Amino acid sequence: MMLTYIIHRLIAIIPVLLGLSLIVFLVMAMIPGDPATAILGNFATPENVARLNQQLGLDKSLAEQYVIWLNNVIQGDWGRSFTLNRPVLDEVLERFQATLILAGAAWLLCSVFGLLAGIIAAIRQFSWVDKIITFVVLVGISMPAFWLGLLLIMLFAVQWQWFPASGMYAIYGGGDIGDLLKHLLLPALTLSIVAMGVVARLTRSAMLEVLRLDYIRTARAKGLTERRVIFLHAFKSSLVNVIPVMAIQAGFVLGGAVYIETVFQWPGIGRMLVNAIATRDILLVQGGVLMVACTYVLFNLGADVAQHALDPRLSSRNRI
Amino acid sequence: MSIKHGELPLLETKQLWRTFADKHSIFRRQQQGLHVLQGIDLSINAGEVLGIVGESGCGKSTLARLLVGLDRPSQGVVYFNGLPILGNDSSSTHVLGITNKRNNIINKRNKKLLAKSIQYVFQDAVSALNPRKVVAMSLQEPMQYLLGMANKHFQPRLKQLIDQVKLPDEILQRYPHELSGGQAQRVGIARALAANPQILVLDEPVSALDVSVQAQVLNVLLELKQTHKLTYVFISHDLSVVERISQRVVVMYFGRVVEQGSVNDVFHQPCHPYTRLLLASIPKLNQSLAIEVAENSAELPDPFNPPIGCAFAPRCPRAKATCFQEKPALTAMPGEGHIAACHFPHLP
Amino acid sequence: MYSNAVWRKGLRKPNQPAVRPSGWQLFNHNRLARLGMWIFVCCTVLACLAPILPIPDPNATALVHRLAKPWLIQWFFGDMVQNPPVFEGWLGTDHLGRDLLSRVLWGTQISLLVGGSATLVAALIGSLLGLVAGFWGGRIDNLLMRGIDMLMAFPYILLALAIVAVLGAGLMNALFAIAIVNIPFFARNVRGVTLGVVRQPFVEAAQLVGKNRWQTLCTDVLPNVMPTIVITMATTLGWMILETAGLSFLGLGAQPPQADLGSMLGEGRKLLFTAPHVSIIPGLIIFILVMSINLIGDGIRDVLDPRLKSGVMGRPAAATNIRCNREADEFARPEVQGLIVNQLQTEFQLGHATYQAVNNVSLTLEAGECLGLVGESGSGKSVLALSIARLVPSPPGCIVHGQVWQDTQDLLSIPLAQLQHIRGNKVAYVFQDPATALHPMLTVGSQLVEAIRAHRPISYRQAWQQAVNWLERVQIPNPGQRVHSYPYQLSGGMRQRVVIAMALINQPKVLIADEPTTALDVTVQAQILKLLKQLQQDTKAALLFITHDFGVVTTLCERIAVMYAGQIVEMGYTTDVLNHPAHPYTHQLIKCIPKLGGEGALATIDGLPPAMNALPPGCHFAPRCPWAETRCKESTMTLKAISNSHWVRCCKPL
DSSP, rough: OHHHHHHHHHHHHHHHHHHHHHHHHHHHHOHHHHHHHHHOOOTTHHHHHHHHHHHHHTOOOOOHHHHHHHHHHHTOOOOHHHHHHHHHHHHHHHHHHHHHHHHHHHHHHHHHHHHHHHHHHHHHHTTTHOOOOOOOOHHHHSOOOOHHHHHIIIIIIIOOOOSSSSSSSSSSOOOHHHHHHHHHHHHHHHHHHHHHHHHHHHHHHHHHHHHHHHHHHHHTTTTTOOIIIIIIIIIHHHHHHHHHHHHHHHHHHHHHHHHHHHHTTOOOOHHHHHHHHHHHHHHHHHHHHHHHHHHHHHHHHHHHHHHHHOOOHHHHHHHO | OOOOTTTSSSEEEEEEEEOOOOOOOSSOOOOEEEEEEEEEEEEEEOEEEEEEOOOTTHHHHHHHHHHHTOOOOOOEEETTTTTEEEEEOSSSOSSSSOHHHHHHOOOOHHHHHHHHHHEEEEESSGSSTTTSSSSSHHHHHHHIISSSSGGGHHHHHHHHHHHTTTOOOOGGGOOOSSSSSHHHHHHHHHHHHTTOOOOEEEESSSTSSSSHHHHHHHHHHHHHHHHHEEEEEEEEHHHHHHHHHHHHHEEETEEEEEEEEOOOOOHHHHOOOHHHHHHHSSSSSSOTOOOOOOSSSSSOOOSSSSOSOTTTTGGGGTOOOOOOOOOOOEEOOOSSTOEEEEESOOOO | OHHHHHHHOOOOOOOOOOOOOOOOHHHHOHHHHHHHHHHHHHHHHHHHHHTTSSSOOOTTOOOOGGOOHHHHHHHSSSTTTTTTOOOOTTTTTTTTOOHHHHHHHHHHHHHHHHHHHHHHHHHHHHHHHHHHHHHOOOEEEEEEEHHHHHHHHHOHHHHHHHHHHHHSSSSSHHHHHHHHHHHHHHHHHHHHHHHHHHTHHHHHHHHTTTTOHHHIIIIIIHHHHHHHHHHHHHHHHHHHHHHHHHHHHHHHSSSSSSSSHHHHHHHTTTTTTTTTTHHHHHHHHHHHHHHHHHHHHHHHHHHHOHHHHEEEEEEEOOOOEOOGGGGGGGOOOOOSSEEEEEEHHHEEEEETTEEEEEEEEEEEEEETEEEEOOTTTTSSSSHHHHHTTSOOOOTTTEEEEEEETTTTTTTTTSSSHHHHHHHTTEEEEOOOOOOHHSSSSSSSHHHHHHHHHTTSSSOOHHHHHHHHHHHHTTSSSSSSHHHTTTTGSSOHHHHHHHHHHHTTOOOOOOEEESSSSTTHHHHHHHHHHHHHHHHHHTOOOEEEEEEEEEEHHHHOSEEEEEETEEEEEEEHHHHHHHHHHHHHHHHHHHSSSSOOOOSSSSSOSSSSSOOTTSOSSOOGGGGGGGOOHHHHSSSSOOOEEETEEEEEEEOOOE
C-alpha cells in the first residue's frame, strides 16, 4: 500500500520537475541583454557575437533550445560559468553541500524546538510559559533575520568572541566537525528563528484543536495517563497538520539561506546566487535555482509520504 | 402505477438513475461507478404527501436533490404536470426544456421555472441560511430573483410569511446563528414558501430537532399544506413521523424502491421483509424489555461491489437461492397501488 | 484568545436579540492589538509627515560629520571632556554624513508603500484566482492549482530572486517579485475557504432562490470568504515588508540614492564594527514596524476567525475542575456496588455568565440495574454523565457541589491518578457518535489493547488476544481480521460495537452510555440495544443510559429519570412514569412523541426551554406549564416522593 503510494508519487513528480525546469529555462531566457555580449564584453565585434550565439545555440527556436538544454542538464552538462570559469555543476554541487549543512541544521532546530514549544504552550495554555512562548514567537517572526544575524555577530563574535563571525571553517587549523559546529551555530540559529516561530504557532493551535475532539475524551475516559493522551493521541493527530508546514519551512530555510549566507559569509549556494545575479552569470543562476528547487520538490515528496504514513485515511480518500 | 385513472400526476419520475462515476487516473483501472439511485419510478399527485423512508445510504437524499434540480440524473426524466423538466431523455420531445449538448433538459430558463414550482427544505436549517445575512434578507431573495417583485412589496410579504410559520416579527432582523433549531427550520420553510411553489421537497426537516419542537414544526407543515394546497415529498428516516404526515409511503433500500403504497397498507400490511424489519426495529413506548430483532450485525452491501440479486437478501430471514441471483421486480400486492419488490413477499 | 471575554458579554439569551459587539469593540478590547495599532499609526503618520517635518534632506551628504553617533548615546556614554557630545541629528549620521533620522523616516515611507502595494497586488490576484478555482471547480480548478503548485515548488525567496534576476534590480521589480511569489499563498488559502463555503447548504439554497452563478458568488460566497482575505492580508503585510527589506538588503531592491530600510541596513552592514548604529537603527525600525503589524494581524484574526468566535478556544484539562465547599459535605460514606450521585452541581463559566448545566441532581444506580436518563437537548443530561468521571471540559466547566460515590470512593475528591485508575476500569463510557469517538489514526486493536493495559499488567500479546475475544463478544464478524482495521474502515454500527467492547473490556461496575444509538439507523440501533442489554446482563454492570428517545428507554431500562433545565423532574419505574406521568413536563413531552398508528395533530409544548444562565425562579418549567399557579413561580421545588418508587419535582403533580 505504502510502497505503491510512493511509486505513484515518484511518477507524479516527473511532470512537476519538467514544469519546474521549463520555468527556470523560460525565466532565464527572458533575461534581457545578450549573453554573448556579456561573455565577450562590450567591445566584441558583431561577428564574434554571432559566432558565439551559434556556438551557444541561441539562434535556434526557444523550444529547440529547451530540449537541448534539458538534455544537457540531464546528462550533467550544466554549462560553464564565465565568471568562475569552471563547470556550473561542479560549483553548484560544492556550494550546495554547504547550504545543505546550514539549512539542514536550521530545519532540525526549527522542527525540534518549534514542535516542543508548541506542545508546551498548548498543554500549559494561558499560563506564563504559554505567554512567554507566544511572545518569543511573535518577536521571532517579526525580526528581519539578516538583522538578527548582525546583532548576534556583534554580541557573540565581536563583543564576547564566543563564536566566529563568519565562514564555514577557520582559515588556519580547524576543518574538523567541532570547528564546523562552532561556525554553524550562529547562522543556523538565525536562520531557524522565524521558521521556529511559525512551527510553534501552528503546533500550538493544532494541539489545542485536537485536544477538544471527542476521541481525546474517549482516551481519557479509558483511564489513560495524561502523558499518553497528549503525546500519543493528541500529538499524532496534530502532527498530520504540522507536517505540511514543516515542509514549507524547509523551503523557507533553503531560500532564507540567501540572506544568512551573505551575512555570515557562508560559502553556500545563496551567496553564490546573489553574486551571480550581480555579475549576470545566467548559467550559474539557472543551475543554482534548479538545484535548490529540485531538492525542495523531493523534500515535499518526503513530507507527503510521511503524512500518508501517519494518517491511513488519506490513502483511502485517494482511492474513492 | 398508483395513478388514479384519468388523473395526471403532478410530479412523476421515470427510471431515474444517478451514478457517481469513479475518478479514473492513469494508474488505476477504471472502477465501476457508484449507483446511488437505480431506476426510481415515482408519481406524486397534487395535494398529497408522499413519504420516503429508508436508512442512511439508501439514496433518499440524492433523490430529493434530483427532484429540485440540485443534482442531475444520470438517466431518466422528471415530469412536472406531464412535461419533462429535467433529466436525460433522448426519445421524447421536450415541450419545456431545450436539450443542450449533454442531453440534459435542465437549462437556465426552466431552472427558474423549476424553482418556482418545486422548493426544497434542508435538513440542516441553520447552515442553509447565509450566516452573514439577517433572516429578512434571506427571505426576500426568492421574491427578488425568482418572482422579480419590486422592493416596496417585500415588507408586507415578509410579515405574511413569517406569520404563516408562526414566528414573531423580530426574527426578521436576526442572524441565523441567533436562531434555535426549530426557528431556523421554520425560516427555511418560509423561504421555500416565498416563491409560491406547488411542491415542497422536505429532506429530513425535523430529524435534527427535539420532539417538542419537532411537533411544532410538523404542525406548521400540516397547516400550511391545508391553507396553501401544497404537495409534499417528505423524506425521513423516522417512520412514525412519516406515518403521521403522509398519505402514501415509499420505502427505499440501496438505491431502489422496495415497497410503495398507502400509509395504511405499508404500515399495517407490509409485504417486503425490509419494511417489516424497519417497523420492528422502532423502539416502541409501552413495550418494555422486548427486543425482537433476530438478525445480527448485517450491513448494507458494498456499493462498489453491488450484489447481483436482491440487495436485502444477505439480511433477509426469508432469502432463498433465487434472491441472491435475481433482482426482484416491483409487483402488485394487495391494496390499491401497493407494490413491493420481493420474490417471497409476506402476504396476509 | 483575548477577545472572548467581550464577546461572551454579548452571549445570547433565547428570545432576545443578541447584543452584538462590533468588530472594532472586540479588536479594541485586545490590549496587544491596540498597542500594535498605536505603534503602527505613529510610524505611519511620522513617515507620511517626513516631507514637511523640520528634518534635513535625507540625501544631503556632509562628509565632515560622517558616522556621528546618535545624540542620546553620545550623551550617555561619551566622556564629556575629550569628546564632548556634538549634536549631529537625533540618530546620528551615516558614512556619507547623511542625517539618519531623516533617512529612516523616508525609508519607512518607502518600505510601507512597497510592502502595502505588494500585499494589495498579491491579495487581489491571489484571491481572485482562489475564488474562481474554488467556486467553479472542475477543470479550471485543476489547471489553476497545477500552476500554483508549480510556483510553490520553488522556495519562494529563491523565486523572488529569480524574478529580480530577470527584471533587474530595483524597487519596483522587487515589489513585483514579492507580490508574485505571494500570489500562490493567497490563492491557496482563499481556494480552501471557498471550497468550504461552496459545500455549505446555503450556497445550494442560493441556487434554489433563482440566483445565477455570479450572483451567488458575489452575494453568498464572497462575503463569507472576505474575512479570510482580510486575515491573510493582515498577517502577510508584515511579512511582505520583511521580504522587500531583504531584497534591498542584498542590493536587489532600492537603488541609491533612493533608500528603504532594507537597503540602509545593507549599507550599514559594512560598518558593523565601526559604527553599529547605522545598521542597528533601521533594523530596529523594521522590527518594530513588523511587530506592530503582526500584533494588529493577530487581533484582526481573533475578531474575524469564526472558530474563535464560535466558542471557547480552551484546552480541556485532564479532569474537570472542582470548586466544592467541602465543609458542607456531610454525607455518610455508603457502601455501593453501583453509583450514587449526591447533589451534583456543574456549571459553565463563560465570561460573566454562569450556566447551571446540572443543578442539584441526586440519583442512585444499583448494581446490575439499568437507569434511563431522558431529556431534550440542553437539559444537562450529557453534562451529568460526564461529570461522574470528571470528563466535563474544563475550562469552562466546573463542578461546584456534590459527591459521586462509587465503591466507597468519592470520585470528585480523589486525586487524578486514582481517578484515572477508576476511569475505564470501574466506570466506563460509551459516547454518542462512533465516528468521532475512536482515534482515526490508530487501529481498533491497538486502542483496545491500550484500554486493557492501562489497568492490567499483562503483555501486549495477551491483551491483543483479549481484544480479539471482545470483538467477537460484540458480534463483529471476522474479529481476527477486523482487529487490524482502522476506524474509518468500519461502518457506524461496527464502530459503536468497538466502542462498547472498549468500554466493557475491563468489566466495569458502571457503564455510562451517552446517546449511544442516536447517530445510528433504526435497524442498527435495534441491534446495538439488544447487544447492550445482553452484555449488561452478562457482566452485571450498572447501566446509566442517556437518551432523548422515550422509545429506546422503555426497551432497555427498568427505571427512568426525566431531566429538564438541569434538574431531575421525575424519576420512577418506567411503566409508572410512562403510563402515569406526574410532572406536567413529562406528561406534555410524551404527548409530543409521534407514535405509530397515532392520529390528529401532535401536541406541542409552548415556548422554549429557559436559558441556563437565566433560570426562572421557582419551578423552571412554570413559564411553559399550562397548570402553573403563582406559587409555582415563587417557591423552589424539591423532588418529592409520590409513592415509594416515584419521585416528582412539582408542587401539584398530575
